[in-house]
Amino acid sequence: xxxxxxxxxxxxxxxxxxxxxxxxxxxxxxxxxxxxxxxxxxxxxxxxxxxxxxxxxxxxxxxxxxxxxxxxxxxxxxxxxxxxxxxxxxxxxxxxxxxxxxxxxxxxxxxxxxxxxxxxxxxxxxxxxxxxxxxxxxxxxxxxxxxxxxxxxxxxxxxxxxxxxxxxxxxxxxxxxxxxxxxxxxxxxxxxxxxxxxxxx
Numbered sequence: 001x002x003x004x005x006x007x008x009x010x011x012x013x014x015x016x017x018x019x020x021x022x023x024x025x026x027x028x029x030x031x032x033x034x035x036x037x038x039x040x041x042x043x044x045x046x047x048x049x050x051x052x053x054x055x056x057x058x059x060x061x062x063x064x065x066x067x068x069x070x071x072x073x074x075x076x077x078x079x080x081x082x083x084x085x086x087x088x089x090x091x092x093x094x095x096x097x098x099x100x101x102x103x104x105x106x107x108x109x110x111x112x113x114x115x116x117x118x119x120x121x122x123x124x125x126x127x128x129x130x131x132x133x134x135x136x137x138x139x140x141x142x143x144x145x146x147x148x149x150x151x152x153x154x155x156x157x158x159x160x161x162x163x164x165x166x167x168x169x170x171x172x173x174x175x176x177x178x179x180x181x182x183x184x185x186x187x188x189x190x191x192x193x194x195x196x197x198x199x200x201x
Contacts, residue, residue: 055137089157134180141173
């Protein structure tokens, strides 16, 4: 008992009425870390949604500009033949894969958004907040195209425009998704969990 009291920081004193009266208050001291963690958790959630909003806004604005200024026009060379801006409509997944499964990719994107929103409640890690924010913003960006662009709801073609040489054409939403995924892989290798704990296998 004395050793336990020493570990949690309670003075090792003989049983007295004051000491006995203090014992029922020990559970309250255990709740203090949770109370301190709550604001930190809310800050991480704020970071997640801020990153997601920024990624989504950049993707949305870029696509509006591309559709208005670049679609049905000649590609714009940025770095010679190595990098161009070329407007295309992509009915498949990121980087043009799986064009026959547009609805499936739409459902997957919606599911990813729901999972991230649920995971946010247990989020205490800043790197994870950034990674999930990138995934969320990218998924929302492409999902918006799936819902609102032709040929129809849930079957819309995504606007892509970044065209490196010898590579698939993509957009900023795809970039956010890939960067978020890479960051998650790195965090997993380091053993950092979304709740801020570190595990070693």
